[in-house]
Each structure stands twice: as C-alpha cells, then as structure tokens.
Amino acid sequence: MNKTIKKSIGKIHLWLGLASGLVVFIVALTGSLLVFEEEIDSFLHPEFYKVKTIGTTKKPIDEAIKNLNNSFGIDSIQRIYTYQEEQKTALIIAKNKDKKTFYFAVNPYTAEIVGSIEQTKHFFTIVNQLHRNLLLGKTGKLITGISCLIFIILLISGLCLWWPKKRKNLKQRLTIKWKASFKRVNWDFHSTLGFYSFLFLLIIALTGLTWSFKWFENSLYYITDGVAKKPSIKVENPPKPESQITTTIFYQNIINQTNTLFPYQGNIQIRLPNDTVNSILVTKENTEKTIPNQSSIAYFDRYTGDNIQTKPYESFSQGDKLRRIIYPIHTGSIYGLPTKIIALLVCIFAVTAPITGFVIWWGRKKK
Template sequence: MNKRIKKSIGKIHLWLGLASGLIVFIVALSGSILVFEEEIDTFIHPEFYKVETVGKFKKPIDYSINTLKKEYAIDTINRIYTFNDPERTVLVMGKNTKGKTFFFAVNPYTGKIVGSMEQKRHFFSIVNKLHRSLLLGKTGKFITGCSCLIFIIILLSGLFLWWPKKLKNLKQRLTIKWNASFKRVNWDFHSVLGFYSFLFLFIIALTGLTWSFKWFENSLYYLTDGIAVKPSIKVTNPPKTESLSQKTFFYQSIIDQTNEIYPYQGNVQIRMPNDTVSSILVTKENTEKRIPNQSSIAYFDRYTAKNIQTKPYETFTKGDKLRRIIYPVHTGNIYGLPTKIIAFLVCLFAASAPITGFLIWWRPKKKKKILH
C-alpha cells in the first residue's frame, strides 16, 4: 500500500472522527438503549404491557374510547394498537382538548384504563428524539444524517487502515493484547473491535439514512421498482353524505373486519388520518412469520368504517418490502434476541470508538507537550 495514500486516508479518518465524535457518541449510545426498548419499558411500566388476569372475552374497544373522551377529555384518537398476545393490553394514543398527546393502556377484558402517560414525558419518546434529531427538530435530524454519512466514511477508511500488509500480521490485527500498555490496549480495542463490528455497524448506519434523507429512501425505490419517489400510502376517503353515520362500535368494527380480511395471527394498528381527505389506514403484522414487520394494509371509510381497499403484503412491490425490512434490520430485531444482542454490543462499541479514537490522537500530543 502506498504510504502517502495510507497517510491521507488516516488523516481523513482522524479528522472526520474528531468532527463527528460527539454526535456519534450520542446517537450510538441512545441507539443501544433503543435496541431493548420494549424490554426496558415493560420493566418500568408493566401496566402498559401486561394485564393481571386474562379473561374469556374482550370488550369492544369503543367502550374505552368513550371513557377517554368523557373522563380524560380526549377529543382526537390518533392510533390504536391491539396485539395477538392474550396478555397484552390495548394501547391508544390520543390528543386532549388542550392539545397534549397521551398514551393510554387499556385492559381489553374489562375496558378499564390501566395506565396513562403524556407522550413528551415518555422516556423512550425522548430517547428516540435524541437518537434521530438530538432533540433539535429538523436541524438536529439533518445533523445526525450528515454524521451518519460521515460515520460510513469513517468505517470504510478504518477498514482500509486496519487491513494488514502481510498475511502473517493478520493474527495480531484480530486479537487484543490485554497485558500490554494502556496505549496498546486502547489502540487494539479501537482497531480490533472496529473490524469485528464493521459489517454490523455499516448496515445499521446505512439503513439509518432512511430516516434522515428522503433522497436515500427514494433511491431505494428507484433501484428496486424504477420509480423516483416513494409512493404515498394514503388513500382518499369517499365523500361524506347525510345518510351515513358512524357505527356504535366504530373502531371495533374496523378491527374485526381487518381480522376477517387477514385471518392470520397478528397485531393490528389503526392509524387515524391527520388531514381532512384521507381514509383510515390499518396495518396487520403477521406474527406467524419469522421475519418481523410483514404487515398487510386495509383502508376504511373514516365516517362509516366500511372497508374501501385492501393491500396484502404479498402484493407489495420489492421497494415496499425492502422498506418494511429496514426497521427490524436497523434496530437488530430481524432475528429476535440474538441479533438484538449483537446490535446492542456493536452500538456500545460505536459509542466508545470516538473516545478511544480521541485517546489515540491526544495521548502522543500530551507527551510531546510534557517533554517540551
């Protein structure tokens, strides 16, 4: 390898690392926490996840919705989550008359509200915003996106610098010499674990660009489906007429129809439109599949709860299927606990890399200063 080229790549690796180190630390550390979001949140707020007693029959969710409207001043329902697991609560997200958004946990067998929390005070809502936008809105989202791009360059340049000149040096590059000096151990920790984490971190960083840049997400659809822009998942609602009125069990009717349309075991999510023209979007994730996030879609009239369109997962384009799988890949949930543990560990390493990298750069500088 040309020494001049290696030196130039080394400088790129160094200065990009120093420039983005703090952001990478925050994003990676928050990402490691989000890997086990459900497990941690279940421990902190068990009432939001498990009912005390599993009953024989479930009450229509509309009973609980009416309670929320009367006792909690909820005037807008945003989302409803129901689960195939009989021990799970039903989750409802709604906005009250003061404009505050809350999460509610409902016992599906009694219809009682067993837990409530304002969305902006939810620990993982805060961590998620920190991870995606540093709590700085669109500006922070752009910063984390750019840092993600820089991190990909750092990974590639790091692999280039790690690559041994001779095969006999390979063993040295694959092991940490724990009994050596701190400087050597720190170097090995940064370099050796960087190699073992490279592929996982590269995939996590690459998939993370999906939430930062529209051009990246659109590129996925262009490469798979040949279309320049991601297609909209919204369907226009039929016009309202005077003769139509909402059903008594409006939301439960939507859930029941969805389960009839897609009879497999799965979790149903109702997404109420936040505009005045779209229909109700409902997804049902197939929990019988090994790969998560394989959800079929159904659309319902926002006034009558009548099914107006269906879109089974099998009919999705390659782009849509790829987009669906990106989330479980990014979070490490793709194959359950084993891949979640891997994602957790490599994210922790990614959080440590700016620190060990800084020490590699800083310690020699400090020595020279002392000697002079």
C-alpha cells in the same frame, strides 16, 4: 497499500472522527437503548404491556374509547393498537383539549384505562428523538444524517488503516493485548473491535440513512423497482353530510373486518386521519412470519366503517417490501434475540469508539 495513501486516509479518519465524535456518541448510546426498548420500557411501565389477569373475552375497543372520553376529556384519537397476545394490553394514542398527546394503556378484557403518560414525558420518546434529530427538529435530523455518512467513511477508512501489510501480522491485529500498556490496549480496543464490528455497524449505518435522506430511500426503490418511491397512498373519503357514526362498536367492526380480510395471526394498528378528507388506514402485521414488519393494509370509510380498499403484503412492490424490512434490520430485531444482542454489542462499541479514538489522538498530540 501505499504509505502516502495510508497516511492521507489516517488524516481523513482522524479529522472526520473528531468532527462527528459527539454526535456519533449520542446516536450510538441512544441506539443501544432502543435495541431493547420494549424490554426496558416494560420494566419502567409494566402496565403498558401486560394485564394482571387474562380474561375470557375481550371487550370492544370502543368501550375503552368511551371510558377514555369520560375520564380524560379526549379531543381526538390518533392511533389504536391491538395485539394478538392474550396478556398484552391495547394502546391508544390521543390528544386532549389542550392539544397534548398521551399514551393510554387499556385492559382489553375490562376496557379499563390502566395507564397513561404524556408523550413528551415518555422516556423512550425522548430517547428516540435524541437518536433521530438530537431534539433539534429538521436541523438535528440533517446533523445526524451527515454524521451517519461520516460514520460510514470512518468505518471504511478504519478498515483500511487496520489492514496489515503482511499476513503474519494478521493474528496480532485480531487480538487485544490486555497485559500491554494502557496506550496499546486502548489502540487494540479501538482497532480490533472496530474490525469485528465493521460489517454490522456498516449495515446499521446504511439502513439509518433511510430516515435521514430522501435521495437514499429513493435509491433503494430505483435499485429494486426501477422508479423512485411513490407518494404515500391516501384514499380520499370526503365528508358526507348525512353520514355519521351511529354504531357503538365502530372501531371494533373495523378490527373485525381487518381480521376477516387478513385471516392470519397478527397485531393491528388503526391510524385516524388528521384532516377531513382521507380515510382510516389500518395495518395488520403478520406475526406468523419469521421476519417481522410484514404488514398488509386496508382503508375504511371514516363515517360508515366500510372497507374501501385492500392491499395485501404480497402485492407490495419489491421496493416497498425492502423498505419495510429495513426497520428490523436497523434495530437488530430481524431474527429476534440473537440479532438484538449483536446489535447491542456493536452499538456499545460505537459508543466507545469516539472516546478511544480521542485518547489515541490526544496521546499523539501530547507526544
């Protein structure tokens, strides 16, 4: 590579790194925590993940909702999660009369509420918001999105700077000289581990853009489907004056119908609409598949519980399928523990990169 070009790339790498370093540090640190979110959170709040004793028969989820209303004065249910694992608790997200959102853990065998925590006080809710928008809402989301774009440029420019002029120098670039001076070790750590992490961090950064910019998400649909992403389907379900929920197992009936519609092993999520027009949306993830997040969709009448529309995962467009697989790729959960460990290691390196890069710059500045 031309010396002048490499020098220009070096300046771009330096100043973009200094400009985005703090944001990259925060996003990488929170990202490394989120890789093992379930494992860490189950340690902090075990009652939200496993029941102490496995029963013989699960109670209808409606009994848990009744207990919830009696004990906590719930104003509205937002989401209900049920899981196929025998030891796993169910989860209900609901708002109280003060409009505060809570997570409630349910023992599916007794319908007992075994745990509760306010959403804003939940550790990983805070970590997730820090990761996505620095707790600054739309402004923070734009900042993290721009920083993610900068990070991609840093990765590519870093690879250009790492690339040796001669093949005989390749071995030197692939190892860290731990017995050398601190300055040399710091340089090797920054550049060598940057090379080994390059591809994984590039994939994580590119998939992360999906949540930051609509234009990037639409580009994925253009590549796969030839058209932009279609707006989220909302099956209308206008109020019916004489239609009221009369059954005591309304939500359990929806769960039972979902299991009949999609007769595979899987976890079910019920999303209640926050308006008075749309129907209940239910997703069922197919846990029999090797790759996670393959969920089919069904819509149900919010007054009668009847099935209105069904959309199996197999009928999704290629764009929709790609969109669903992006989350496990981004989090490293796509192939379970091995890819999660890789994601954790490269995220930890990304945490150190702004620090080692700053040390390199500071040393040169002093010189």
